[in-house]
Amino acid sequence: TxxxxxxxxxxxxxxxxxxxxxxxxxxxxxxxxxxxxxxxxxxxxxxxxxxxxxxxxxxxxxxxxxxxxxxxxxxxxxxxxxxxxxxxxxxxxxxxxxxxxxxxxxxxxxxxxxxxxxxxxxxxxxxxxxxxxxxxxxxPDASLGANHLRDIFYRMGFDDREIVALSGAHALGRCHPSNSGFDGPWTASPTIVTNGYFKELLEKKWVEKKWKGPKQYVDKETGDLMMLPTDLVLIQDRSFRPWVEKYAADEKLWFNDFxxxxxxxxxxxxxxxxxxxxxxxxxxxxx
Ligand code: DDH
CATH class of the missing domain: 1.10.520.10 (Peroxidase; domain 1)
Known part of the structure; x- marks a missing residue:
C-alpha cells in the first residue's frame, strides 16, 4: 500500500x-x-x-x-x-x-x-x-544538457513545449552562491512575472563567466544577468528553440502555456x- x-x-x-x-x-x-x-x-x-x-x-x-x-x-x-x-x-x-x-x-x-x-x-x-x-x-542538474532535461521532464510526463514554458519561471528570482553555487538573476525584474527570460536568452550575448565557481554564463554587455548551462540549452536545441522564440514574441501565449x-x-x-x-x-x- x-x-x-x-x-x-x-x-x-x-x-x-x-x-x-x-x-x-x-x-x-x-x-x-x-x-x-x-x-x-x-x-x-x-x-x-x-x-x-x-x-x-x-x-x-x-x-x-x-x-x-x-x-x-x-x-x-x-x-x-x-x-x-x-x-x-x-x-x-x-x-x-x-x-x-x-x-x-x-x-x-x-x-x-x-x-x-x-x-x-x-x-x-x-x-x-x-x-x-x-x-x-x-x-534537474543545471550543469547538464538537453538529454538530461528531457530525461527529467519526460519522466514527469512533460513535452518539449512544456519544458520551455516551465523554464520561463526563471524570469523570477536569482541564484545564490550559498545555495547552488551559481550567482545572479536571469532578468532585471526578478519579482515580476514577464516573458523577459525568453527575451534575454535571445537578445543578449551570453559568455562564460570567468570565476572559480561552477560553469555559468553572464551577459557580455553588463555582466549583471546570468544563465545556467541548462538555460542556454533552450536556444541551442532545435526543438526547444522555436518555443523560446514564440514565447519571447508573445507573452500572452507564454502566460497561457505556463x-x-x-x-x-x-x-x-x-x-x-x-x-x-x-x-x-x-x-x-x-x-
Ligand atoms: Fe529553477 N533554479 N531550475 N526552475 N528556479 C534556481 C532558482 C529558481 C534549475 C536550477 C535552478 C525551474 C527549472 C530549473 C525557479 C523556478 C523554476 C536555481 C538557483 C537553480 C540552480 C537556486 C539558488 O541558488 O537559490 C534547473 C537546472 C532547471 C531546469 O533544468 C529546467 C522550473 C521548471 C521552475 C518553475 O518554477 C516552474 C525559481 C522561481 C528560482 C528562484 C529562486 C529564488 O530564491 O530566487
Missing part, C-alpha cells in the same frame, strides 16, 4: 481565498532578496512537485516529504528551508491546510501576485511520512476523481 493516504473530499471548511490572502500578506515581509518571498515560494512549489515519476507514480507535491531529511538535505533543495519556515505562520493560522497544499498554494499566490497568469488550483493533498520521500537526483503547465505540475501524482472543486483565486488588488 502507498504510504500516502488518499485525499479527503474537500469539505468546504477551509476558505482558500482567505489562505491565499494570508500568503499574499507575507510576500513582501522583511527584506528578503529583491524585496519579495515570491520567487523562493515558486521554487518551493516546483521542487516539492518536480520529484514526480509517472512510471512508478511516486513523488510529486502530494506528501510534502521535503519536511524531512534526507529530502530536505538534497543539494537541489538547498536554501528552501527559509521558505518552508516563512510559511509556518500561515500553517499555524490554518491547521486544517496540509503542508503539501500550503506549499503548492504559495507557488500559485506568488505567481499571481507578481503579475503572472491565474493558475487553476485544487486542494486535497495529504502530507506523508519521510518514508514516502523519493531518492535524490529527480530534480499556467497550464504549472497547474499540471502541481497535480502530478495527486489522486483525483474528477469531482474536485477547481479554484481560480482573485489577486489581492482585484478584491
Amino acid at each position: 502507498s504510504p500516502v493516504s488518499p485525499p479527503s473530499p474537500d469539505s468546504g471548511e477551509v476558505n482558500y481565498q482567505k489562505v491565499y490572502n494570508q500568503i499574499a500578506d507575507i510576500l513582501e515581509d522583511n527584506d528578503w532578496d529583491d524585496g519579495s518571498w515570491g520567487p523562493i515560494f515558486v521554487r518551493l512549489a516546483w521542487h516539492a512537485s518536480g520529484t514526480y515519476d509517472k512510471a512508478t507514480n511516486t513523488g510529486g507535491s502530494h506528501g510534502a516529504t521535503m519536511r524531512f531529511a534526507p529530502e530536505s538535505e538534497h543539494a537541489a533543495n538547498a536554501g528552501l528551508k527559509a521558505a518552508r519556515n516563512k510559511l509556518e505562520s500561515v500553517k499555524t493560522a490554518n491547521p486544517a491546510v496540509t503542508y503539501s497544499d500550503l506549499w503548492s498554494l504559495a507557488g500559485v499566490v506568488a505567481i499571481q501576485e507578481m503579475g503572472g497568469p491565474t493558475i487553476p488550483w485544487i486542494p486535497g493533498r495529504r502530507d506523508a511520512e519521510a518514508i514516502a520521500a523519493t531518492p535524490d537526483g529527480r530534480l 499556467a497550464n503547465a504549472f497547474h499540471k505540475l502541481q497535480e502530478l501524482g495527486v489522486p483525483r476523481n474528477g469531482s474536485e472543486k477547481v479554484y481560480y483565486f482573485k489577486r489581492t488588488d482585484e478584491q
Whole structure:
C-alpha cells in the first residue's frame, strides 16, 4: 500500500481565498532578496512537485516529504528551508491546510501576485511520512544538457513545449552562491512575472563567466544577468528553440502555456476523481 493516504473530499471548511490572502500578506515581509518571498515560494512549489515519476507514480507535491531529511538535505533543495519556515505562520493560522497544499498554494499566490497568469488550483493533498520521500537526483542538474532535461521532464510526463514554458519561471528570482553555487538573476525584474527570460536568452550575448565557481554564463554587455548551462540549452536545441522564440514574441501565449503547465505540475501524482472543486483565486488588488 502507498504510504500516502488518499485525499479527503474537500469539505468546504477551509476558505482558500482567505489562505491565499494570508500568503499574499507575507510576500513582501522583511527584506528578503529583491524585496519579495515570491520567487523562493515558486521554487518551493516546483521542487516539492518536480520529484514526480509517472512510471512508478511516486513523488510529486502530494506528501510534502521535503519536511524531512534526507529530502530536505538534497543539494537541489538547498536554501528552501527559509521558505518552508516563512510559511509556518500561515500553517499555524490554518491547521486544517496540509503542508503539501500550503506549499503548492504559495507557488500559485506568488505567481499571481507578481503579475503572472491565474493558475487553476485544487486542494486535497495529504502530507506523508519521510518514508514516502523519493531518492535524490529527480530534480534537474543545471550543469547538464538537453538529454538530461528531457530525461527529467519526460519522466514527469512533460513535452518539449512544456519544458520551455516551465523554464520561463526563471524570469523570477536569482541564484545564490550559498545555495547552488551559481550567482545572479536571469532578468532585471526578478519579482515580476514577464516573458523577459525568453527575451534575454535571445537578445543578449551570453559568455562564460570567468570565476572559480561552477560553469555559468553572464551577459557580455553588463555582466549583471546570468544563465545556467541548462538555460542556454533552450536556444541551442532545435526543438526547444522555436518555443523560446514564440514565447519571447508573445507573452500572452507564454502566460497561457505556463499556467497550464504549472497547474499540471502541481497535480502530478495527486489522486483525483474528477469531482474536485477547481479554484481560480482573485489577486489581492482585484478584491
Ligand atoms: Fe529553477 N533554479 N531550475 N526552475 N528556479 C534556481 C532558482 C529558481 C534549475 C536550477 C535552478 C525551474 C527549472 C530549473 C525557479 C523556478 C523554476 C536555481 C538557483 C537553480 C540552480 C537556486 C539558488 O541558488 O537559490 C534547473 C537546472 C532547471 C531546469 O533544468 C529546467 C522550473 C521548471 C521552475 C518553475 O518554477 C516552474 C525559481 C522561481 C528560482 C528562484 C529562486 C529564488 O530564491 O530566487
